[in-house]
Amino acid sequence: MSLPIDDIRRLADLHQKPRHLHFQYGTAGFRTIGENLESVMFKVGILAGLRSKRLDGHTIGVMVTASHNPEPDNGVKLVDPRGEMLEASWESHATALANAADTDAFIEVLKNLVKTLKIDLSKPSRVVYARDTRPSGPALVAALEDGFTALGVEARNAGVTTTPILHYLVRAINTKSTKDTYGDDSVEGYMQKLSTAFKKLVAGKPASPPLIIDCANGVGAEAAATLSKYLGESLPLILLNTETTTPGALNHACGADFVKTQQKIPPSLSSHIKAGQRACSLDGDADRLMYFYLDDRSQFHMLDGDKIAALVAAFIVDLVKSAGLENEVRVGIVQTAYANGGSTKYLSERLPVRCVPTGVKHLHHAAERYDVGVYFEANGHGTVLFSPETQATLAEHQPSTPAQSTALNHLINLTQVINQTVGDALSDMLLVEVVLAHRSYSGVEWDSLYVDLPNRLVKVVVPDRSIFKTEDAERRLVSPSGLQARIDDLTRKYEAGRAFVRPSGTEDVVRVYAEARLRAQADELAYRVAGLVYDETGGDPATRPG
Ligand code: G16
Structure with missing residues (x-):
């Protein structure tokens, strides 16, 4: 069987690549201004179909979102059959297809791909896809669907939903009627799974x-x-910033990225939050979570991904011990330079703690090496993975006391409340609430687990971010040459100083992170x-930091 060239050509002609643009499958797929992405969407539709054929007809996910980025941006990423990010080797195939200049070049790249990857075109191809609420979404999904049509993909539209629900659906579809079944392959199945486990975990708690x-x-x-309907009184939720159809509102002065980068309460929440109140922020596609609270002097305190990791990991370690499994189940943490x-x-x-480069795929893979791998980026993106062996151990372990039995059941229910396919703000929120209920913690006790060093994250707009190359899990620059030595000289002057520079994988900027003993020093070091x-690269004077 060969590629349906005529159908591909006819539809590809409708979705031509803008001449001046170069696309890159980066940290979170393709991401740029939404209106420039139509050709990419069409090609991703075909690529997803080919990936499914290559994997024997397993269902591949496609999510159309730009997550925390501004509303005019959009993006697309592929999800592999177990709900994890696209295998790294296919990222370059995606980039090559996206940059094919015209229909002839595109068909040539496709043919090469089919040949070199030995894709059996007679296999079925199945895809499930969804989008977030961005205004550019419907047109981009239409282009994606043309890609499915061109290759004859069996495509299931999951509509408008969160990135983590799409990841859940992918795994649920691929494990349906198997011993690894992940849940019913519907939004209801997801809600039911999480809320049922949550209710069991908090039963009997105030x-x-x-x-x-x-x-x-x-x-x-x-x-x-x-989710609130499924949770009922087990967790009363007050939802704010729910204006999904108001132009310009998405991620504007609110959301997890705003809280993390501005280190303050979104202004729209101020009148709702009183001293002692805990609250959290999701990002634009609900895969990041940031908690915060006001202390009794109405001082803002942020509980970010690092604090979530500390809270959750300590809880799991205690349960593992209480279940009598400390010799069988090893818990580890994965972080990034942030x-x-x-x-x-x-x-x-x-x-044990490992540091890996930014990007969920790096954290996820590193976490898979532990029996229980807790991974969180400081920006609130993360989850907990229980290895298949650990899940089997939990299922088979015979507790010898009632206390062991209770701890074991809690661990089993945690495997259900946690979305193990990817970071999931709603699932993580339930996880945090479980731990707070079990520990009888308010934000104050949680925050006091350790003291954050003051830190600052800034962006620098540069003419070409690709000249920035890093090593040591992005903690050091190897290029431009000499710049790291200058950063080191500067950093040494600050008590507890640490700083690093890395090119963003989702925005056309370079990110600078700094921390130091005192707030003013962290800010000064970052700037x-x-x-x-800035001086190294030259740039628009309007964008010079500081
Ligand atoms: C994405 C990735 C995250 C990463 C973030 C920022 O998040 O999934 O792993 O931390 O981008 O990446 P960068 O600093 O390279 O721009 P999201 O929430 O936007 O999907």
Whole structure:
């Protein structure tokens, strides 16, 4: 069987690549201004179909979203059959297809791909796809669907939903009627699975005061409203920033990225939050979670991905011990260079900790090496993975005391409340609420697990971010040459100083992170390093930091 060239040619002609643009499958797939992405969507439709054929007809996921990025941006990423990110070797195939200049070139790249990857075109191809609430979404999905049509893909439209629900659906579809069944392959199945496990985990605990959720005016608002119905009184939720159809509202002065980068409460929430109240923010596609609270002097405290990792990992370690499994089940942590020095110190004194480059795929793979791998980026993106062997151990272990039995059941229910396919703000929120209920913690006790070093993250707009190359899990620059030495010289002058520079994989910027003993020093270090980056590359004076 050969490629349906005529159908591909006819439809490809409708979705021509803008001449001046270069696309790159990066940290989270393709991501740029939405209106430039139509040709990419069409090609991704075909690529997803080919990936499915290559994997014997297993269902591949396609998510159309730009997550925390501004509303005019959009993006697309592929999800592999177990709900994990696309295998790294296919990222370059995606990039090559996206950059084919015209229909002839595109067909040539496709033919080569089919040949070199030995894709059996007679196999079925199946895809499930969804989008977030961005205004550019419908037109981009239409282009994606043309890609499916061109290759004859069996495509299932999951509609408007969160990225983590799409990942859940992919795994649920591929494990249906197998011994690894992940849940019913529907949004209801997802809600049912999470809420049932949550209710079992908090049974008998005092009712929680209501939790405020800042939904970033994104697709998480719809999912959170549905989840709230399933949770009922087990967790009262107050949903704010739910304006999914108001132009310009998505991620604007709200959401997880705003809280993390601005280190303050979204202004739209101020009048709702009183001293002692805990709240959390989702991002635009509900795969990141950021908690915060006001202390009794109305001072803002952020509980980010690092704090979530510390809270959750310690809880799991205690349950493993209480279940009598400390010799069988090893818990480990995965972080990135953005992890606060305070968290790395706290965690590495207790558990094995690994540092990997930014991007869920890196964290996920590293976490798979532990029996229980807890991974969180400081930006609130993360989850917990229980290895298949660990899940089998939990299922087979014979507890010898009632206390062991209770701890074991809690661990089993945790495997159900946690979305193990990818970071999931709603699932992570339930996980946090479980731990807070079990520990009888408010935000204050949680926050006091360790003290964060003051830190600052800034962006520098540069003419060409590709000249920035890193090593040592992005903690050091190897290019431009000499810049790392200047950063080192500067950093040495600050007590507990640490700084690094890396090119973003989702935005056309270079990111600079700095931390130091005192707030003013962390800010100064960040802006001085950003100044070094700027001076190295030259750029628009309007964008010079500091
Ligand atoms: C994506 C990735 C995250 C990464 C973030 C920022 O998040 O999934 O792993 O931390 O981008 O990446 P960068 O600094 O390379 O731009 P999201 O929430 O936007 O999908």
